[in-house]
Amino acid sequence: MQAANIHRILIVDSQPLFRDGLRSHLVNQPEFAVCGEAESINEALKLIRKERPELVIMELDFADGHGLDLIRQAKVIHQTVRIMVLSTHDEGVYAERVLRAGATGFISKYEPADGILTALRMIVRGQIYASAEVTQRMLNTSLHRIDGQHSATDHLTDRELEIYQLLGQGMSSRAIASRLHLSNSTVDTYRERMKKKLGVQSGPELIRHAIQWAIESTRGDSPSPIGATLDAS
Known part of the structure; x- marks a missing residue:
């Protein structure tokens, strides 16, 4: 019982x-x-x-x-x-x-x-x-809150956020591709998309942002x- x-x-x-x-x-x-x-x-x-x-x-x-x-x-x-x-x-x-x-x-x-x-x-x-x-x-999201109140990472897809997190942990594109079972070119494509969404101009700048974000988000x-x-x- x-x-x-x-x-x-x-x-x-x-x-x-x-x-x-x-x-x-x-x-x-x-x-x-x-x-x-x-x-x-x-x-x-x-x-x-x-x-x-x-x-x-x-x-x-x-x-x-x-x-x-x-x-x-x-x-x-x-x-x-x-x-x-x-x-x-x-x-x-x-x-x-x-x-x-x-x-x-x-x-x-x-x-x-x-x-x-x-x-x-x-x-x-x-x-x-x-x-x-x-x-x-x-x-608030369901009520269409103002875009300016969103964090930049809110605009990343789940896969983009996953790659962004791994970049922040210091992993190379090749290592990320191996871990996620993706091609190197696919990871590079995701990186280009993230640069546009996050408003960064270069690969090193993207990595610096990712590392800073990883530090802050792990509390x-x-x-x-x-x-x-x-x-x-």
Whole structure:
């Protein structure tokens, strides 16, 4: 009788210590059960097919692709799966994108453990979780807010933003092409499009902007993320 109320969760994160911390914390919550863990997109998709979890908790950065692709593919494989993105990335950049890709929540790893549990409980009840700021942002977008209020990166497609992020991490065009299974010329085409959208004149200037954006969007001045909190609890 009790088992019917237990929500099965798949944890997808490239960092073993974070997965361990989150699993250890969820073990103490009677309504949740971890049915598997994955450190890559390919591994996650295999487990989604096999385990059919009710909820996936995931990051966005993986060696074999981007989390936005995982969200879309997961929803094709298992249409009713709920997905909560738990990330160190700036919610102002990514929250709206992950929700539009099919996720049902976005929360920062820097949030207290109780806040993450609150988000999980909302999602398994069929609600969408996002901060008040993200909710307001999406409302403003739907009401056609003034273009001048948008961040320049809002105009990038998901693929462009993914490449922009990798440029900001110091990866070369050749390395990005290999990682994303694209041709070098395709990556170069994306770079030219980004230069126009961002109003930059050269490749080195694009990289400088990307690096600065990466520094700002990873919130390096924030306290330790949730993995450290969970390990201590």
